[in-house]
Amino acid sequence: MATIRRYYERPAIAELDSVVTGVSERADGASVVTLSETIFYPEGGGQPCDLGDLAGLPLEAALEEGDEVAHILRADPVALAAAGVCPGATVRSVVDLGRRIDHSEQHTAQHLLSSILLRAMGARTLSFHLGERHSFIDLNIAPFGRDDADAIEDEVTRAALDDYGVTTHLCPPEDPASFPLRKEPSVEAAVLRVIEIDGIEYSACCGTHVASTRSLEPFRILRAEKYKGGCRVYFVAGGRARADYRRVAGIAVRAAAAAGCADDELEAAVRSSRERQKELERSLAVALDEVAAARAEALDGSGDRSGDDSPAEPVFAVAASYDAGNRLARALARRGRVAVVDCGDELKVVACSPTGGPAVDAAYSQAAMAAGGKGGGGKAYFQAAFPDRASLEAFVAAARAAVVS
Numbered sequence: 556m557a558t559i560r561r562y563y564e565r566p567a568i569a570e571l572d573s574v575v576t577g578v579s580e581r582a583d584g585a586s587v588v589t590l591s592e593t594i595f596y597p598e599g600g601g602q603p604c605d606l607g608d609l610a611g612l613p614l615e616a617a618l619e620e621g622d623e624v625a626h627i628l629r630a631d632p633v634a635l636a637a638a639g640v641c642p643g644a645t646v647r648s649v650v651d652l653g654r655r656i657d658h659s660e661q662h663t664a665q666h667l668l669s670s671i672l673l674r675a676m677g678a679r680t681l682s683f684h685l686g687e688r689h690s691f692i693d694l695n696i697a698p699f700g701r702d703d704a705d706a707i708e709d710e711v712t713r714a715a716l717d718d719y720g721v722t723t724h725l726c727p728p729e730d731p732a733s734f735p736l737r738k739e740p741s742v743e744a745a746v747l748r749v750i751e752i753d754g755i756e757y758s759a760c761c762g763t764h765v766a767s768t769r770s771l772e773p774f775r776i777l778r779a780e781k782y783k784g785g786c787r788v789y790f791v792a793g794g795r796a797r798a799d800y801r802r803v804a805g806i807a808v809r810a811a812a813a814a815g816c817a818d819d820e821l822e823a824a825v826r827s828s829r830e831r832q833k834e835l836e837r838s839l840a841v842a843l844d845e846v847a848a849a850r851a852e853a854l855d856g857s858g859d860r861s862g863d864d865s866p867a868e869p870v871f872a873v874a875a876s877y878d879a880g881n882r883l884a885r886a887l888a889r890r891g892r893v894a895v896v897d898c899g900d901e902l903k904v905v906a907c908s909p910t911g912g913p914a915v916d917a918a919y920s921q922a923a924m925a926a927g928g929k930g931g932g933g934k935a936y937f938q939a940a941f942p943d944r945a946s947l948e949a950f951v952a953a954a955r956a957a958v959v960s
């Protein structure tokens with residue numbers, strides 16, 4: 556039996572008593588309830604479903620199922636029976652009206668935006684998605700810049716402030732051919748709903764809409780970006796745009812306080828801080844390389860070259876970190892030495908060879924794998940990571956015994 560959809564004719568109604576026409580259990584343990592009439596909009600046309608309570612139980616989703624609306628509840632038959640949900644019983648539905656109004660604002664704003672984009676840029680809307688924080692439409696044009704986005708935003712805002720009425724035509728009895736529809740209706744429905752924004756926009760649509768464009772203000776295009784050879788435009792409208800403005804303004808105020816400047820100085824402060832950070836990183840790298848070079852000199856001259864003092868005889872060392880280990884190994888290689896450096900708690904070993912020196916990957920990769928390490932590299936640089944200290948030390952012991960040539 557087709558569900559009567561009260562959300563169309565009475566969009567502001569928050570509660571409704573209706574008769575349960577069916578109860579069934581889904582494989583995932585959720586229950587499906589059908590009603591003689593409903594105030595819950597089921598998911599469709601890019602718009603998420605309404606939420607709320609059914610007989611005091613939270614509604615998980617409302618979905619189209621043929622000509623019925625399936626109300627999904629996360630409750631088993633026992634819980635449903637306890638709440639009085641059984642065929643023939645009258646139950647009360649309570650819709651989350653804040654969510655409904657928000658969705659209606661975003662959806663109606665999409666109609667207005669799509670119509671203005673078509674008129675101003677010849678852009679056709681290919682699809683619409685109403686998301687948790689913002690909505691987007693996909694267009695058949697190349698992405699546009701902020702100036703164009705601002706101009707479109709201004710035009711939508713003007714139309715919103717002009718307070719156009721939003722009305723619904725049912726076809727039949729009206730003839731769809733009598734309306735200049737923005738695009739061909741995609742669904743074959745017994746009754747086609749044509750949404751009109753007071754002579755400026757006509758679209759076949761099954762979603763929920765506000766009564767006038769006034770509530771679509773403020774309207775904001777967040778960004779337009781390249782998407783699949785076309786353009787995706789993100790936007791917010793009405794109460795959601797006000798909330799988004801507050802959120803962004805709050806971020807600006809807190810960020811300015813953290814940066815110790817006024818909010819209009821924030822961009823300059825962030826840029827200068829990043830420049831300063833880059834300078835400090837460059838200075839720090841120079842200083843760390845100097846420390847590594849000094850340590851390499853000490854190790855090179857310390858007699859750590861066991862045996863015949865051949866330049867190929869590796870220097871074994873321990874560093875405090877992977878970064879320090881890399882700098883030390885490279886500094887030793889610059890001095891003409893093969894270096895094997897244990898990077899401490901990071902459980903990595905790096906090995907370096909001077910230009911024209913022996914191939915460290917050939918010398919150490921097998922021993923690293925045999926000790927349980929994973930690594931790789933080339934002739935002049937090899938590194939390996941180990942699961943624990945014992946396997947790292949087993950590798951170092953094998954590397955000390957290895958012949959490097």
Ligand SMILES: [Zn+2]
Nearest residue numbers: 662760761762
């Ligand atoms: Zn619509």
